[in-house]
Amino acid sequence: MAQAKSAQQTPFWYNLLLACLKPLYRWKIKQRAESDVLFQQECIERFGPFQPPKNLHAMWFHVVSVGETNAAQPLIEHYLKLGHPVLVTNTTKTGQARAKSLFLKAPYLDLFQAVYLPVDQKPLLKQFFALYQPKILALVETEIWPNLIAAAQQHQIACILLNARLSEKSAKGYAKVRRLTQPMLQQLTWMLAQDSATLARYVDLGLDQTKSQVVGNIKFDITAPTDFIEQAEQLKQDWQLADRQIITLASTHAPEEEILLKQLQQHLNSNPNLLCIVVPRHPERFDEVYKVCQNLNLDTQRRSLGQRIEANTQVFLADSMGEMWLWYAMSQACFVGGSLNEPGGGHNILEPMVLNVPTVIGPRYFNFQSIVDEFVIARGILVGENAEQVTAQLLGCLDDSKQRQQLIEQAQVVLQRNQGSLQQHIQLLDHYLKAPDAS
Template identity: 65%
Template sequence: MTTPIWYNLALLLIKPLYQWRIKKRATHLEQYQAECLERFGPFQPALNTASIWFHAVSVGETNAAQPLIEHYLKLGHAVLVTNTTKTGQARSKALFAQAEYAQLFQAVYLPADQKQIVRAFFAKYQPKILLLVETELWPNLIDQANQFAVPSLLINARLSEKSAQAYAKVPSLTQPMLQGLSQILAQDQATQQRFNDLGANLNNNKVVGSIKYDIQAPAGLAEQVVKLLLDWQLAERKVMTIASTHAPEEQQLLTLLKAKLEQNPDYVCIVVPRHPERFDTIFNLCQSLQLETQRRSLGQRIEAHTQVYLADSMGELWLWYALSQVCFVGGSLNEPGGGHNILEPLVLNVATVIGPNYFNFQSIVDEFIEAKAILLGQDAEQVVQQLLACIENPDLAEQLNTDAQHVLMRNRGSLQQHIDVIDKYLADCDQ
């Protein structure tokens, strides 16, 4: 495939804007300079060549790829992970940049999708396979993978109707890009059909389910939960978590919960905003609502008088879910929304509530709704009613969790199907 001239010209024109955005979100000059080097080169030295390269845009995709990455690290394969967002890279390093994998694992930002930059990245890191997670498609990235004879697979692939419509508007870019992929491993038939309609190679597009169903709680989580339940005296508290939230979800939900939190000292709400740059904003919101709030970033704990606990940390979402009896998974009340992964709390037997805007996880959520295994609120008021219903009626929460476990069990197995396909490509690479 060859990317269209107009696409490369457009990237050249927006490069200054891209650099400005990096500078704007950087907390200091050294951070800005370091990120620019990773995005535009010259790049960090390669810790390993002939690595398995995973690209996961942000936290959700990194979490989805976690069991696959762990599988290959444990087998002794070198792994390179690239992310698009700061939170995604932080999550990658939190998961794998540890002594056990220190010589095998490297995490850097994805380079900007300009042809010469991507070419230089391939030349420096020399991966043997490229695994793109979910919907992360970049024309020059796929083009250069072909130029360097590196197989490129779209794994755990999902594509919403809205995203498919956007891709359909630029067929001169989309069709060659999809045909440049070695294989698409789709989560469901709807995704498979959408890729087919956009011009993907029919022979290399198969449904293998979602890896996310195969996720497991992190090692050591149970011990950490038991310790906090004891140290923070949470055993008798009624704990709810509103997680991966976006504006204005926190304001809507906390405003509606305020009276209940004030009337019932046993109630506590853990708030886990999706983006770290909003942590201070959410703390100020809690202050304006006159809710007694403690912060994780200050090393504070949930006290007897705590009404809101602001979990302004990275990589601890599993912990906050595990301390809860019920949760709301955010990004589903805001507009346009799209939702986030509901499987993490469900794996932990935490009753789960979401809003109506969940198109990023359409097929997964629909199956749980059909099984009456999660609750769907049409607006903030209904979400709060459902959260409180689960807190106040343990039988309701238990029934939701029982039904959710049935759905989880019948969908597991995608991880092994992914491994089987990837191993075939790795075997060809090693010949």
């Protein structure tokens, strides 16, 4: 392992705040844990003594949740195929489930490991770095932690912010704690930004512009895993779905399921071929969403119970984790959630588009503003102002084959125009992988 060197110290108030919040964080983990065994496992990964490493000197990717995991997917897959060991840390349960569903399988079982990111405390990170001895640390999109970045600097490990994005709202938040933000950004080895606006915001906060560049969004280079496509085709046969019209409501938040299902209710009751797959964003809401379906008297089956879609099934609650590709692959139209609720913000629209699924969203998509705007201009996506309009657009995609094909074709134009960021990411990572002194 590289000889440790000095790094800028994080403010006393920040470390005191973490210490005070730690018991509350542990309590929150216990509240959402599905069992005592899972609670203990998560605590071990977040607070130590950590899971033993499968491999030392792995490439370490930190991806917060599902969106960041999806963004990093082509990068992680590239290096696993080359035989590089990869360690992935997540902040959320859904993110870890997605990472494991993508990579914790043959032929990567011996090379891939996914654990939760330790709490950003100096003693825990010192223990984690000593145990895993990573070769490089790649932070994906927006997840930057002061003590984590300082620890990488101290251990002479290159710390690179990949596919970086920063909204105006988030930048204002970081600006309020500039004494914490500026030293943290100055310790980054390099940053690859999605767009010039993101780069400008980071530079304004204290990033050295000479250690950054704009390379576009790596999400445009994503490809659908073939095993999920094959599984979708098999389920269509097994569940006799050839004649069904399938809409997926994906990554939904409250009250999106209820308001959309209310709009779809009369159509589901009058059209026995219509089927709605609902995929809530957060697993702790699975039971809540099932009650919504029951209250609307919709015939509902649940993935978690091993139930299948029957001839009379109106709603299929996909209350599983890490299977979003599967549900998109079974769809003829989809709604991407987090865009009708308050405050909203939206989620990744590129996954269904890669699979040629016409995509509808609500009006609150500021987390993906630049991406969505490009598809709007190209008429490759539909944006509804409310649940009634979104529902009409989804049904229109099913009924109007010409409109559906136009949406697919225009979306593909935008996707192909924006590809290429992946190779630039690989070139930078390769440079630091080969460098004798990574930082």
